[in-house]
Amino acid sequence: xxxxxxxxxxxxxxxxxxxxxxxxxxxxxxxxxxxxxxxxxxxxxxxxxxxxxxxxxxxxxxxxxxxxxxxxxxxxxxxxxxxxxxxxxxxxxxxxxxxxxxxxxxxxxxxxxxxxxxxxxxxxxxxxxxxxxxxxxxxxxxxxxxxxxxxxxxxxxxxxxxxxxxxxxxxxxxxxxxxxxxxxxxxxxxxxxxxxxxxxxxxxxxxxxxxxxxxxxxxxxxxxxxxxxxxxxxxxxxxxxxxxxxxxxxxxxxxxxxxxxxxxxxxxxxxxxxxxxxxxxxxxxxxxxxxxxxxxxxxxxxxxxxxxxxxxxxxxxxxxxxxxxxxxxxxxxxxxxxxxxxxxxxxxxxxxxxxxxxxxxxxxxxxxxxxxxxxxxxxxxxxxxxxxxxxxxxxxxxxxxxxxxxxxxxxxxxxxxxxxxxxxxxxxxxxxxxxxxx
Amino acid sequence: xxxxxxxxxxxxxxxxxxxxxxxxxxxxxxxxxxxxxxxxxxxxxxxxxxxxxxxxxxxxxxxxxxxxxxxxxxxxxxxxxxxxxxxxxxxxxxxxxxxxxxxxxxxxxxxxxxxxxxxxxxxxxxxxxxxxxxxxxxxxxxxxxxxxxxxxxxxxxxxxxxxxxxxxxxxxxxxxxxxxxxxxxxxxxxxxxxxxxxxxxxxxxxxxxxxxxxxxxxxxxxxxxxxxxxxxxxxxxxxxxxxxxxxxxxxxxxxxxxxxxxxxxxxxxxxxxxxxxxxxxxxxxxxxxxxxxxxxxxxxxxxxxxxxxxxxxxxxxxxxxxxxxxxxxxxxxxxxxxxxxxxxxxxxxxxxxxxxxxxxx
Numbered sequence: 001x002x003x004x005x006x007x008x009x010x011x012x013x014x015x016x017x018x019x020x021x022x023x024x025x026x027x028x029x030x031x032x033x034x035x036x037x038x039x040x041x042x043x044x045x046x047x048x049x050x051x052x053x054x055x056x057x058x059x060x061x062x063x064x065x066x067x068x069x070x071x072x073x074x075x076x077x078x079x080x081x082x083x084x085x086x087x088x089x090x091x092x093x094x095x096x097x098x099x100x101x102x103x104x105x106x107x108x109x110x111x112x113x114x115x116x117x118x119x120x121x122x123x124x125x126x127x128x129x130x131x132x133x134x135x136x137x138x139x140x141x142x143x144x145x146x147x148x149x150x151x152x153x154x155x156x157x158x159x160x161x162x163x164x165x166x167x168x169x170x171x172x173x174x175x176x177x178x179x180x181x182x183x184x185x186x187x188x189x190x191x192x193x194x195x196x197x198x199x200x201x202x203x204x205x206x207x208x209x210x211x212x213x214x215x216x217x218x219x220x221x222x223x224x225x226x227x228x229x230x231x232x233x234x235x236x237x238x239x240x241x242x243x244x245x246x247x248x249x250x251x252x253x254x255x256x257x258x259x260x261x262x263x264x265x266x267x268x269x270x271x272x273x274x275x276x277x278x279x280x281x282x283x284x285x286x287x288x289x290x291x292x293x294x295x296x297x298x299x300x301x302x303x304x305x306x307x308x309x310x311x312x313x314x315x316x317x318x319x320x321x322x323x324x325x326x327x328x329x330x331x332x333x334x335x336x337x338x339x340x341x342x343x344x345x346x347x348x349x350x351x352x353x354x355x356x357x358x359x360x361x362x363x364x365x366x367x368x369x370x371x372x373x374x375x376x377x378x379x380x381x382x383x384x385x386x387x388x389x390x391x392x393x394x395x396x397x398x399x400x401x402x403x404x405x406x407x408x409x410x411x412x413x414x415x416x417x418x419x420x421x422x423x424x425x426x427x428x429x430x431x432x433x434x435x436x437x438x
Numbered sequence: 439x440x441x442x443x444x445x446x447x448x449x450x451x452x453x454x455x456x457x458x459x460x461x462x463x464x465x466x467x468x469x470x471x472x473x474x475x476x477x478x479x480x481x482x483x484x485x486x487x488x489x490x491x492x493x494x495x496x497x498x499x500x501x502x503x504x505x506x507x508x509x510x511x512x513x514x515x516x517x518x519x520x521x522x523x524x525x526x527x528x529x530x531x532x533x534x535x536x537x538x539x540x541x542x543x544x545x546x547x548x549x550x551x552x553x554x555x556x557x558x559x560x561x562x563x564x565x566x567x568x569x570x571x572x573x574x575x576x577x578x579x580x581x582x583x584x585x586x587x588x589x590x591x592x593x594x595x596x597x598x599x600x601x602x603x604x605x606x607x608x609x610x611x612x613x614x615x616x617x618x619x620x621x622x623x624x625x626x627x628x629x630x631x632x633x634x635x636x637x638x639x640x641x642x643x644x645x646x647x648x649x650x651x652x653x654x655x656x657x658x659x660x661x662x663x664x665x666x667x668x669x670x671x672x673x674x675x676x677x678x679x680x681x682x683x684x685x686x687x688x689x690x691x692x693x694x695x696x697x698x699x700x701x702x703x704x705x706x707x708x709x710x711x712x713x714x715x716x717x718x719x720x721x722x723x724x725x726x727x728x729x730x731x732x733x734x735x736x737x738x739x740x741x742x743x744x745x746x747x748x749x750x751x752x753x754x755x756x757x758x759x760x761x762x763x764x765x766x767x768x769x770x771x772x773x774x775x776x777x778x779x780x781x782x783x784x785x786x787x788x789x790x791x792x793x794x795x796x797x798x799x
Contacts, residue, residue, distance in 0.1 A: 197667045200656035203573035203595025203633060208657070281581055283574030327552055327582070329572035331593070 002044050003027050004429060008037055009049025009390060013056055014363035015379035024054060026386040029429030033382050047431070049390050052423055053358070056366040056378050057089025057120075057387035061257055062154070062179075062233055062315035063340070065091075065122065067113060068106075069098025074320040074407045076110065079340075080119030082406035083318075084433035086340035087422040089387035090121040090370075090377050091318075096155035100127050102138050104146035111147065119432050120425075121387075123375070125150045128167045128178060134159050137166055144174035149373050152179035154233055157215055159185060164219060168228025177231035177255070177373060182215035182240070183207070183291065192331055194267040194292040202271065202282060204330055207292055213239035220247045223254050231372065232256040234317050236291040238301040245310055255372045257315040258302050260346035261337050261412075267293045269412055270330075285326045285333035286412040289319070303355050306364060313369045314361070316343050320408020338401070338408035345418025348393060352419060358393060386429040395421040462486075463772035468580045468587045469765055471596035472637040480641050483602050484609060486764035487757070493530060494760055504533035504770060510563040511590070512554070514540045514570040519731055519755055520590055520600070524567050527762035536563075551575060555583045565770060568592070573630075586773045588765060594628045600730055601634035603761040605642055607754050608685055611726050616643030619722070621679050623711055624689035624738050625654040631689060631730045636668035646670045649679040650711060653700040676711050683721040687728040688713045688738040704737050713739045718748065726750045 004026040011034070012019050023039065025032040035041070065079035074082075076093070083091045093110065095101030101110065107124055114122035126143035130136050132153040140151060151167065158164040158180055167178045188211035193199050195206025216232060220243055223230040232244065235256050247254040265274075269287045272280040280287075287293060305311045319336025326333050347365075350356045370378030377387050398417045401409040425433040462482040472480065493501055509528040513521050521537065528535045538558070540546070545554060551570070558566065565586045568576045573593030580587045591597040609615050620639055622632045626648045639646050648670050652660050655674070659666040666672055673679035680686060691707060701707050713727060727739070727749045735741040743749060 195657055197658045200627075200658045201633075201667045203593050203630060205594075206657065281577070283577045283581075285578075324550065328550060329570065329575045329578050331572040 001028055002429070003032075003042065004386075005035075005041070005043040005046040006049050006054055006388065006390070007046050009052045009054035011054045011380065012359060012362055013366075013380045014359055015056065015367035016381060018380070019359065024380060024386075024388065026426070026429045029386055031380055031382050031384055031386045047390070047424060052390045052392050054380075055362045055389050055391070056380050057389045057425060057427065058087045058343070058365040059369040059375065059378050060088050060091040060316050060318070060340070061150075061231075061313060061369045061373055063091045063093055063318035064096065064320065064336070065093040066320060067097060068109065072322055072407070073325075076113040076122055077117040077119075078405065078407050079318070079320070080114065080117035080122055081433070082340045082404060083120035084425040084427065085405045085422060086316075086343050087389040087391055087425055088120045088340060089389065089425060089427045090123060090375060092123045092125055092149050092373065094152055094154040095125050095127045096132055096153070100132050101125070101148075102127050102130050102143075104142050107143060107146035107148055119427070121377075121427060123147075123149045125152045125154075125179065127151065128153045128158055129163060132156060134163065137163060137170070140167070140170045140174055144176060148176065149375065150177040150179050150231065152181070152233065154179060154181045157181050157183045157185065161218055161222065165222050165226060168222050168226040168230060171229040172227060175229065175374070177229045179231045179233050180215070180219050181233050182212050182219060182235070184211045184215050187211035187214065191292070192288060193270050194294045196267055196295050198267045198271045204270070209237040209239055209294065209298065212237050212291055213243065216240045216243045220244075220252065220254055223247070223252050224250065227253065230254045234259050234262065234291055234315065235311065236262045236294050236298060236302070238298045241301045241305045241310065244305070248310060255312040257313045258306060258311045259315060259317045260339060260343045261289060261293065262291070262299065263303055263306065263314070264299075264346045264349060265293045265412065266296050266299050268296070269293055274416075280412070283330045284412060285328065285330055286337070286410055286414065288326075288330060288333045288335055289317075289337045290335035303350060307356055307360060312364070312372055314343070314347065314364045315369070316340055318406070318408075319410075320406050321410045322407075323409065326410050336408075336410060337412065338404060338406050338410045340406060341404050342399060342411060342413050342418065344391060344420045344422060345397070345399070346413070348420030349418065351393070386426055388426045389422060390424040391420060391422045393420050395419065397421050461772055463768045466769065466772045468576070468589075469598055469769055470576050470580060470587065470589045472598050472601055472634050472641065475637070475641065477641045480602065480605065480638060482768060483761065483764045484606050486768060487606050487760040490530075490760040490763040490767070491757075493763070499530050500532060501530065502532040503767060504528070504531040507533045507564045507770065508562050509533045509535050509565045509567070509766065510558050511535065511537045511567045512558065512569070513537065513590070514545065514551075514568075514575070515591070517569055517591070519758065520569060523755070523758040524590060524762050526759050527766055530759070531763055531767060533766075551579065552582050555579050555585070559583050559585045565766065565773075586769055588769065591630055593630065594633075595630050596634045597630040597730075598634050598638070599758070599762050599765055600631050601638035602765065603754060603758045604631075604635055604687070604728060604730075605638050606757050606761050607728065607750055608639075608644070608726070610753065610757065611750060612684065615639065618644045618684040619647065619682060620644050620685040620687065621647045621649055621683040622687045622689065623649045623676060623679070623713065625692055626650045626659075626689070627654050627656050628692055629689050633668070635687070636670050640669040647673055647679050647683070649673045649676050651701065651707070676717065677720065680717055680720050684725055685728060686713060686718065686721055686725060687730075689730065690732060691734055691737050693734070708737050712737060713743050715740065715742055715746070718743055728754055731755070
């Protein structure tokens with residue numbers, strides 16, 4: 001029997017409504033209970049959490065681990081470790097690999113790799129359409145049986161409304177979310193950043209916000225008609241927020257996520273202006289992401305929607321790339337930000353600015369994602385696996401992308417100073433990450 | 439360098455050689471767009487170009503100012519006038535000039551832009567002029583490789599030397615730029631010429647109107663309650679915009695960009711936005727017509743206007759050489775001083791001449 005004690009930390013667990021300084025006892029990988037700081041007992045290891053927040057491990061519903069097929073960008077092993085370094089204990093990986101995750105065999109491969117990895121738990125999504133080609137539906141029953149947590153063609157939208165309608169119908173049977181990347185490709189028209197003042201100034205092709213809005217509207221109406229289970233990936237616009245408000249008001253089975261970068265950055269970053277200061281450089285390809293960084297009014301609408309609980313969860317859309325995918329012109333550069341290891345730091349900034357509470361942030365990173373994807377994690381509850389993160393909400397650190405555990409060093413935050421540092425991450429009671437030791 | 443410098447000394451009344459002469463562009467590292475130019479810097483180009491024109495008028499059009507210097511023209515996009523203009527400008531200044539185009543170079547073997555530039559830098563290029571179909575490509579190069587860069591046109595973003603030669607040509611015709619009304623007509627959304635002219639002509643005190651059909655105007659200029667990101671007015675009605683214009687500048691309809699059905703037809707475009715003799719008659723007396731070329735005669739400009747008395751299209755081309763000589767000369771002078779005086783600006787985020795994209799309202 002292995003007994004671990006997490007000693008002296010402030011335990012914050014939104015699911016249990018707990019926010020108190022107490023010790024957590026873990027026995028054989030599961031939470032055993034809580035004891036007072038002064039209580040005695042024999043432990044194999046006592047982890048000092050004085051001054052730290054002890055929270056359920058973060059759960060990311062949206063990331064790209066690139067394996068199979070793009071192992072030079074990331075592997076399940078490097079991704080799982082990078083996730084743990086960011087405080088994540090469970091991450092759901094998108095199936096836009098090569099081959100795409102279309103069959104039970106593909107899913108078994110991911111689980112086998114995840115088993116061998118040291119870090120966060122990895123749970124795959126399957127494709128909505130075979131090969132993400134948007135022509136015929138994947139075998140959702142087979143994929144559900146193999147253990148996918150949801151379905152997505154992420155990276156590209158399900159453009160064909162008829163297929164999306166059928167996919168939502170199928171979700172009535174397997175009860176798993178259909179996760180759509182909402183982007184009307186004709187309206188987006190190959191845009192490489194947000195359509196707006198900055199795109200006009202830089203002469204870069206913009207994607208209008210309406211490219212996202214119209215597909216969010218379509219999917220919500222299809223969810224209304226079918227009763228299907230719709231989850232909107234990485235919403236980024238004021239318009240999507242308004243549509244989500246309508247969907248929730250009408251009681252539809254619709255949920256949504258937002259990324260740390262859309263909550264904290266705008267298209268001004270593409271111009272080299274960060275937080276009102278000219279501290280970056282124009283055309284920095286690290287800012288290229290899809291959906292693109294939007295305008296300030298979009299960002300504010302997203303933060304407000306998260307604060308009021310309209311947006312259900314925060315998801316990273318961790319999208320690692322090689323340096324050569326970014327060391328090129330803005331038009332040529334790959335879309336994506338390596339997000340695991342800066343997520344907490346980004347979100348702490350919003351807490352420091354008074355726009356969100358730490359309890360909100362933790363809730364949207366733990367209990368809420370588990371609730372909407374029906375995962376048995378996201379809380380510190382006796383009997384459940386001890387998936388726990390310890391972080392210092394006040395610690396300042398400077399982002400050095402070269403030291404990321406992820407293979408993807410692509411972040412616009414390189415060199416920025418953030419507050420909020422992960423100190424240790426436990427998955428099933430195993431310390432899979434400790435700051436300074438990995 | 440003597441010929442140019444003698445002329446400069448004469449103009450300035452200075453008695454010293456180049457080392458002691460004031461360096462007009464001190465601290466400038468690159469020419470990426472005019473939005474980071476001061477009015478003085480632009481005026482220095484125009485004045486230097488006057489002297490370069492004198493050089494070009496000589497029987498032997500060659501000065502040794504940049505003897506022993508290597509200038510590479512890296513062109514990823516088709517070009518006649520800009521490439522030849524840069525080449526003649528550099529050669530007239532005595533530099534060794536190498537032209538590299540995407541076809542027939544390692545670009546065809548898949549070499550990346552940055553690797554190509556690093557190679558050219560290693561081969562000893564002292565200055566790069568870059569033409570690229572992607573907006574921002576010269577900024578990418580300037581951020582990663584320690585070599586002065588002149589933007590010779592990047593995607594739909596900027597074409598600073600074109601804007602400078604346009605300003606020069608306007609000043610040559612009117613004796614001033616200040617107070618003139620300039621109407622730029624056509625595919626503004628995809629025009630690097632319009633963007634750079636918006637900055638340059640504004641600096642010199644002209645009022646600039648961008649005119650075109652809504653589908654060819656930058657989206658933020660026509661959005662409800664929008665403010666254009668440049669100091670310009672926007673007009674969708676050419677007959678209205680052209681009234682009292684001193685300068686009318688139709689832009690090439692970029693036929694390759696019309697695949698998205700932005701225009702009902704070229705005929706409809708010519709009817710509503712083509713510069714005909716009748717339309718031009720509504721402009722101010724003595725108005726001139728400019729075109730950055732190449733022209734689609736019969737579409738954005740009628741042939742009789744293009745080659746008529748009010749057209750200064752050929753002067754633009756001729757002036758382009760003198761203006762590019764001035765830009766190359768000033769930048770080389772500034773960067774020589776700069777390289778001695780200060781560390782390379784690479785990764786120098788706080789550096790004044792890091793290619794910041796300052797927004798001017």
